[in-house]
Structure formats: C-alpha cells, structure tokens
Amino acid sequence: MNNSDNEKMRIYKDLFGEVKNRLSEENQSKICSEEAFLSTVKNSTRKIRYENLDKLEGEDFLFAVFLSVFQRLPDENEIKYYSAFSKEEILKKIAHSGAYSIRKVEFEGCPYSVKPGFKGSIIGMASAVSSSTFLRSIAKKMPVKLQNRIRRLFA
Amino acid sequence: MKIYIDVSMIMIGTKFTGIPRVVMELVKRFSKEEKIEVVPVEYDVKKDKYRIIDSAKFAEFCSTKSGNRNKLRTNDLIAFDEFEEGSIFFDSDTVWKTRVKRSFLYPVLKEKRVNIVPFIHDIIPIEFPEFCGMDDVINFVDFTGAVLNYSDRILVSTNTTKNSIEALAESLKTTAPEIDIVTFGGEFKKFLSNKKDTSNAGDENETTNVSDVVKEIAEAGKYLIMVGTIEPRKNHKVLLDAYENMLKDDINLVIAGYVGQGMEDLISRIENNPNNRKGLWRIESANDEEIDYLYRHAYALSFSSYAEGFGLPLIEAMVRRVPIIASDTPINHEVAGDKAVYFGKDDWKELGDTVLHLLKNEDEYKALVEKTKDYIPPTWEDTAEGVIRVFENVCSGK
Numbered sequence: 001m002n003n004s005d006n007e008k009m010r011i012y013k014d015l016f017g018e019v020k021n022r023l024s025e026e027n028q029s030k031i032c033s034e035e036a037f038l039s040t041v042k043n044s045t046r047k048i049r050y051e052n053l054d055k056l057e058g059e060d061f062l063f064a065v066f067l068s069v070f071q072r073l074p075d076e077n078e079i080k081y082y083s084a085f086s087k088e089e090i091l092k093k094i095a096h097s098g099a100y101s102i103r104k105v106e107f108e109g110c111p112y113s114v115k116p117g118f119k120g121s122i123i124g125m126a127s128a129v130s131s132s133t134f135l136r137s138i139a140k141k142m143p144v145k146l147q148n149r150i151r152r153l154f155a
Numbered sequence: 156m157k158i159y160i161d162v163s164m165i166m167i168g169t170k171f172t173g174i175p176r177v178v179m180e181l182v183k184r185f186s187k188e189e190k191i192e193v194v195p196v197e198y199d200v201k202k203d204k205y206r207i208i209d210s211a212k213f214a215e216f217c218s219t220k221s222g223n224r225n226k227l228r229t230n231d232l233i234a235f236d237e238f239e240e241g242s243i244f245f246d247s248d249t250v251w252k253t254r255v256k257r258s259f260l261y262p263v264l265k266e267k268r269v270n271i272v273p274f275i276h277d278i279i280p281i282e283f284p285e286f287c288g289m290d291d292v293i294n295f296v297d298f299t300g301a302v303l304n305y306s307d308r309i310l311v312s313t314n315t316t317k318n319s320i321e322a323l324a325e326s327l328k329t330t331a332p333e334i335d336i337v338t339f340g341g342e343f344k345k346f347l348s349n350k351k352d353t354s355n356a357g358d359e360n361e362t363t364n365v366s367d368v369v370k371e372i373a374e375a376g377k378y379l380i381m382v383g384t385i386e387p388r389k390n391h392k393v394l395l396d397a398y399e400n401m402l403k404d405d406i407n408l409v410i411a412g413y414v415g416q417g418m419e420d421l422i423s424r425i426e427n428n429p430n431n432r433k434g435l436w437r438i439e440s441a442n443d444e445e446i447d448y449l450y451r452h453a454y455a456l457s458f459s460s461y462a463e464g465f466g467l468p469l470i471e472a473m474v475r476r477v478p479i480i481a482s483d484t485p486i487n488h489e490v491a492g493d494k495a496v497y498f499g500k501d502d503w504k505e506l507g508d509t510v511l512h513l514l515k516n517e518d519e520y521k522a523l524v525e526k527t528k529d530y531i532p533p534t535w536e537d538t539a540e541g542v543i544r545v546f547e548n549v550c551s552g553k
Contacts, residue, residue: 007329012258012300014327019284019296026285032293041258041297046203071254072290103254104200140169144416 012041032063032073040067046103050110054087061087069094069105088112098123156550157242158185159269162195162208163253166227170413171220173384174276177339178248179217184539186214191543196233198255207231235260240268243546247274247310251294257301265305270549273302274310274542277464278319279388286388286461288416299323306332308549310542312339312465315486337541339465340533341474364444372436373452378407379480379510380453382446382468383460385422386415390459390482393503395424401507403430405514409449411438450475455513458487461500466490473530478523480509494526
C-alpha cells in the first residue's frame with residue numbers, strides 16, 4: 001500500500017473511531033471492532049479477500065464475515081450460535097444459508113471449500129425467479145417481527 | 156453531459172418519501188433537459204455489473220410511482236470500469252444500502268476519470284449514530300469515507316450540512332472536497348392558495364379524497380400537528396410529554412407519519428393514552444390531500460427533531476401559513492428562520508409553555524402567522540437547475 005492508500009485507509013479508520021466514540025458517550029448499542037470494520041473496506045461486490053478476514057479472531061472474525069457477506073452485523077442469537085464454531089465451520093454454515101446463495105459471494109484465497117448447500121441453492125433460485133418488488137410490497141404489510149425473519153432469510 | 160445515477164434502491168423500494176423522493180423529482184426534470192443525458196443504472200447481482208435502466212420509462216415511473224418496474228430494465232450492462240471518462244456519477248439515493256460499496260466503486264471510477272458528485276442529504280449516522288441502526292451506521296461510514304477520499308464535488312441542501320461535513324473533515328485532519336449548496340424544492344404552488352387564514356382554508360372542493368376521520372379531527376378543535384416518520388431522531392417523545400403533562404386540556408395533538416423500527420413503546424404509549432382518538436390521534440397512511448387538509452386546519456406545526464437533513468415539514472407549514480414551534484437546532488433555524496418559535500430539544504416544559512403562551516396571546520399568534528405571509532417556497536425546478544449548474548462547473552473544471 002502506498003502513502004496515498006495509507007492516508008485513505010486512515011480516513012476510514014478515524015471516521016469509524018469518531019462514530020464509535022460517539023456511541024460510547026451515549027452508552028449505546030454494540031458495534032463491531034475497528035479491525036472488523038476495516039477488513040471489509042474496499043470489498044468488491046462478490047469477491048471477499050479471505051486473507052483480510054483470517055487475521056481476525058473470535059467475534060471479530062464473525063462480525064467481519066457477516067459484514068462482508070450480508071453487509072450487516074450478526075444479531076445476539078447469531079453471535080451466540082456461531083461462538084461455538086471454528087472459522088471453517090462458521091464459513092460453511094453461512095454458505096448454507098439462502099442469503100449467501102442469493103448474494104453469490106466467493107472467498108478469494110480461502111483454504112476451505114465453502115459452497116452453498118442444497119437449501120441455500122433452492123432459496124437462491126426462488127429469489128431469482130420471483131419479483132422482488134412484488135414480494136417486498138407484500139412483506140411490508142406483515143408484522144415487524146415476521147418482516148425481520150424474512151429479511152434474515154434473504155438478506 | 157452524461158449523468159449516471161444509481162437507482163438500485165428505487166427499483167426495489169415501496170415508499171417514495173424523503174431521499175428517494177428527491178432523486179425521483181430530479182430525474183423527472185433532468186429528463187427534460189437536452190444538454191444532459193441521464194443514465195439510470197441498477198446493480199445486477201447475477202451479472203455483477205450495473206444494468207442500464209430505460210431513462211424515459213424511469214422518468215415516467217418517477218411521475219406515476221406505479222407500474223411493473225421489470226419493464227424499465229434494458230438488456231444493456233455496464234461493468235464498473237466501463238463508465239465513460241468525463242461523465243458524472245451522481246450518487247443521490249441511499250446508495251450505502253446497496254451491494255456496491257463505495258469504498259470499492261469510487262477508486263474504480265476515479266481510475267477511469269469519471270467525476271464523482273454525491274448529494275449528501277445529511278451525515279446523521281456519523282453525528283448521531285445513536286439514532287440509527289448499526290448496520291446503516293457501518294455502511295454509511297464506508298460511504299462517507301469514500302466520499303471524502305474520492306469525490307470531485309459534494310452537493311448538499313443546507314449550509315448546516317455543509318458546515319457539518321467541513322467540521323468532520325477538519326476533525327479527521329483532511330480537506331473536504333468543494334461543497335455546493337442547492338436548496339430542495341417542492342410542488343408548493345398549488346398550496347399557496349390554500350392558506351390557513353383565507354376563505355379557501357375550508358374549500359370543500361379540495362376534500363374529495365379526505366377521509367371522515369381526518370375531517371372529524373379538524374372539527375374536534377385546535378390541534379398541534381407533527382408530520383414525519385415516527386423514529387427516535389424525530390423526538391416525538393418530547394411532544395407527547397408536553398401534551399400529557401401540560402397541554403391535553405387545552406389543545407389536541409395529531410401525529411402523522413409511517414412508523415419506523417424500534418418505536419413499539421411510543422406507539423403503545425399513544426394507543427394506551429386515555430385521549431387516544433379523542434384528542435390525540437396517530438395517522439399512518441394519510442394521502443397527500445389528507446396531509447394538506449390536516450396542515451390547513453392545524454393550529455401549529457410542532458417539529459421536535461434532534462437532527463434533520465432538511466426538514467420538509469417546515470416548508471410545508473410555512474407555505475400554508477401554519478405557525479411553527481420547532482426544536483432549537485441549527486437546521487431548523489436555517490430553514491424556518493424567524494418564522495418559527497423555538498424550544499430546547501428535550502425541554503417538554505418549554506414546549507408546553509410556548510404553546511400555552513400562544514393560546515393565551517392571540518396577537519402574538521397572529522403575528523407568527525403574518526411572518527409567513529411573504530414566504531416564497533423553492534421549487535424542484537430551482538433545485539434541478541442548481542444541480543445542473545454544478546454538473547456544468549465540474550465538467551468544465553471550475
């Protein structure tokens with residue numbers, strides 16, 4: 001990375017730091033670590049550089065994987081669920097989700113074989129053939145809890 | 156001048172208020188300009204490219220907000236590194252929510268000498284992350300970092316937002332790109348004749364789409380109105396506190412707006428209030444005519460936000476000559492100026508005192524109404540012209 005790239009990454013780093021400080025001042029929600037966030041900066045749409053994730057451990061790794069694949073943080077249940085697994089197991093379990101299949105993400109340079117499972121592939125196909133705008137308009141009329149469950153399935 | 160606009164969120168959206176509304180109003184007007192060629196694009200996950208959206212059909216959709224959006228999609232695709240040199244990539248929608256991270260896209264565009272011009276509506280997720288979902292905050296940080304690192308010019312709608320971005324850049328020890336201010340407009344001309352204190356205020360020809368519930372609210376007595384999505388940063392709490400503790404015997408309260416996430420406690424508080432639907436109303440899906448009707452019959456707009464990108468209800472009130480009681484924030488002062496009276500953001504007692512004072516002092520209330528008399532609202536045409544001027548400056552290197 002040249003000086004210009006270093007300076008640009010510093011902006012992302014310091015900006016994240018400002019936000020995290022603000023949240024601490026307000027005693028507010030948990031956010032990921034700086035390292036987890038920075039590992040996802042410049043991620044392309046479908047290819048995730050696994051080397052950036054592999055540097056992280058524990059919850060940082062899980063948060064970075066979720067941000068890379070789903071562009072969201074894991075919820076409390078997901079954090080608890082995945083805490084028992086190794087990095088390889090986490091990646092394989094996530095790859096079996098419908099959302100992973102829909103997003104067509106690949107981990108570049110990953111030493112493990114990470115492929116969508118049968119269920120994920122079916123949901124991915126179902127999503128592809130249906131009109132998402134139509135489904136969204138239906139889903140928006142549902143109770144909020146059900147909407148969130150649907151979001152988790154496809155997002 | 157070729158202008159690319161990422162409309163991925165509009166292509167799947169179900170509500171077209173706030174930021175998407177601004178994008179759609181601009182596209183409608185850009186499509187009539189011969190000197191610019193608008194190219195709406197949508198990210199296609201299967202192809203991992205942007206798909207070109209039919210510009211004319213998209214502009215039509217922006218007017219009707221109905222129809223099968225699949226028919227807007229063309230078979231033409233454009234890879235991230237295929238955007239035309241010298242063109243403008245105008246990021247004006249909630250693009251941080253899309254699959255294409257700007258920390259990835261902007262360097263690619265920069266490499267190809269595409270001019271990057273984002274419209275920053277606000278930086279609330281940076282300044283007030285506590286009011287936002289954490290997923291949105293993280294994605295917005297990625298977006299904002301890319302904006303500061305790669306933009307050629309930034310557009311904003313207020314001086315307050317410009318100052319916020321410049322202050323942020325200073326705190327990060329960097330220099331913000333040049334920032335231009337283009338005020339938001341609206342289609343307010345039709346409301347100029349429906350002013351609060353004229354004989355048109357009760358024009359029955361304008362009530363064909365107004366429900367009986369809304370008419371009953373207007374007939375039930377004086378009321379404060381609050382318009383906007385019910386979410387934490389809008390601070391409906393201070394208004395409810397003032398109403399329950401000080402105002403419920405003197406004035407009614409109408410809260411109009413969609414319900415955002417995480418507001419179950421506030422909604423429950425409204426629904427369990429003894430005055431619910433008798434002096435306190437919550438209206439979720441009012442159409443444009445009903446909102447207009449509620450404004451015209453309102454005693455005052457109460458606008459209690461902690462933070463806003465612009466605050467369109469302030470203009471909607473002023474154009475109808477409805478007095479404003481607003482939270483004491485820089486953005487409210489910038490938009491409403493001396494046409495509003497202000498109260499401390501969390502000070503329900505000051506809000507209550509202000510309302511009671513106006514109720515007891517008719518002359519002061521009339522003076523507040525009078526202040527809105529010469530208010531000339533901006534138009535979307537003004538906004539579109541201002542944005543195009545900035546495009547021209549960017550393309551000519553000014």
